[in-house]
Structure formats: structure tokens, C-alpha cells
Amino acid sequence: MRPLDGSVALVTGASRGIGAAVAVELARLGAHCVITARTQGGLEETDDAIRAAGGTATLLPFDLEKEAEIDKLGPSIVQRFGRLDILLHAAGVLAKLTPVSHIMPRDWNEAVAVNLTACWRLIRSCDPPLRAAPAGRAVLLTDSVAAAPGAFWGLYGFGKAGQQYLAQSWAAEVAHTTLRVNLADPGAVATHLRANAMPGEDPTQLPQPADVAPGIASLCLPGESRHGQVIRVAAAA
Numbered sequence: 001m002r003p004l005d006g007s008v009a010l011v012t013g014a015s016r017g018i019g020a021a022v023a024v025e026l027a028r029l030g031a032h033c034v035i036t037a038r039t040q041g042g043l044e045e046t047d048d049a050i051r052a053a054g055g056t057a058t059l060l061p062f063d064l065e066k067e068a069e070i071d072k073l074g075p076s077i078v079q080r081f082g083r084l085d086i087l088l089h090a091a092g093v094l095a096k097l098t099p100v101s102h103i104m105p106r107d108w109n110e111a112v113a114v115n116l117t118a119c120w121r122l123i124r125s126c127d128p129p130l131r132a133a134p135a136g137r138a139v140l141l142t143d144s145v146a147a148a149p150g151a152f153w154g155l156y157g158f159g160k161a162g163q164q165y166l167a168q169s170w171a172a173e174v175a176h177t178t179l180r181v182n183l184a185d186p187g188a189v190a191t192h193l194r195a196n197a198m199p200g201e202d203p204t205q206l207p208q209p210a211d212v213a214p215g216i217a218s219l220c221l222p223g224e225s226r227h228g229q230v231i232r233v234a235a236a237a
């Protein structure tokens, strides 16, 4: 028996990077993963990795900018699988590193939609089945910049700060239930998003997504008792 056998997880941002690596880890632990992102090819690569790890997945190509569609996610997963135990929200965009006074409407709209509005809609959509699960777990990926505003990080950071506020408010509201809600801060990890932010950096010197995935996935285990916290995830050595 694996610790997440019989459970169902929804993983956003699962076409690459941290979301893909955590989906593989959750599947290795026994969860059936509904993996979502826009890029079909990336989802198929994640599916291959999940199968290689002895797990199973359902692919759901999905654009989180189509906000109203998010409302159907939770109910449709329950309709198909009868339950939703885990929400792992890793989708995110850097949008652009730029002075606040230079933010363009298109970049603003993307940052709001993906980094903020999608979080609210996912919570709305997934709260009922997660509360109904025997040990519901929600983990949202955050970033240390959420609590430390700095030059040029405003467009990305305000969404992360807003997401953190929403998630911790939600955590307070469900504290009396068995649902545990936490935010995971992976630190700097070699991904597409990080390379966009720091193009001069050598990615081989950074932790890789697979290094942080076990620590993030462990927050979804039934024995996890932390709640409403921002947890700095250590990379595996």
C-alpha cells in the first residue's frame, strides 16, 4: 500500500517545471493525478514520467485565463472520479520583471488572471470536495518575494502576495475541518519561469524540480498536520 492509494489529486502547472515534478511524486505515492496546463505535449511528457514511476494520470489541457471554466473543474472531477483529495496549485507566470510604472495592460491582465484570479476560482471550485475528502490537502506554490517587495518584482509579487492572503484566509475558514491548506515556497529552482527572471544564471547550479518535488508532495500526505503556513521546502541533497 502506498500512502495516497485511492486518492485523486488535481495538479495545475503540470506541463513542466515544479508542477510536473510534483505530479510525478504524488503519482508515485499512489494518487491518481489529474494534470492540467495549456501545453498538451508537456502534459504527455509528464504522463510518461508518471507511468514510468508506476502511477496513473488523466490529462486535462486547460487555460487558467478562461476563468469561468475553472468553476467546473472541482465538480467535473467529482463526477468522473467520485472524489478530490488534493489540490496542488503550481501554475504561475512571471509575466515580466519591470518597473511598476512601466507595467503594460496585457502583462497586468495575465498576471492577475493566472497568479491571482485562478487561485480564487480554484478554491471556490475545489473547496466542497476537498472538505468532503477524508484528509483533504491543498498546497499552493508561493515565492519569498510575496513577503519582500523589491524593485521590478511588483507585477509577479503582488499576485503571489494576494494568493498567500487568500490561501491563509481560506485556511482560517476551514481550520475546524480535516482539510489542511498550506503554501510551499520552493526557493530558486531551475525552471522556465526562473530562467525568464534570471537569464544570466547557470541553471545547473540551482536545485532541479525533482529535488524539491518530494518535500512539496509530502505536504499532501494524510499525516501532515501543518495548516495555514508558508513552508520553505528544502531541496533533496
Ligand code: NAP
Residues within 6 Å of the ligand: 012, 013, 014, 015, 016, 017, 018, 019, 036, 037, 038, 039, 040, 042, 062, 063, 064, 065, 089, 090, 091, 092, 093, 114, 141, 142, 143, 144, 185, 186, 187, 188, 189, 190, 191, 192, 193, 194
Ligand atoms: P514554469 O516551469 O514556468 O511552469 C509554470 C507552469 O504554469 C507551466 O506548467 C505552465 O503550463 C503553467 N501555466 C502558465 N500559464 C498558464 C495558464 N494560462 N493556464 C494554465 N497553466 C498555465 O514555472 P515553475 O518555476 O515550475 O513555477 C511553478 C510555481 O512555482 C509557480 O507558481 C511559481 O511562482 C513558483 N515558484 C517558482 C520558483 C522558481 O525558482 N522556479 C520560485 C518560487 C516559486 P503551460 O505553459 O503549458 O500552460
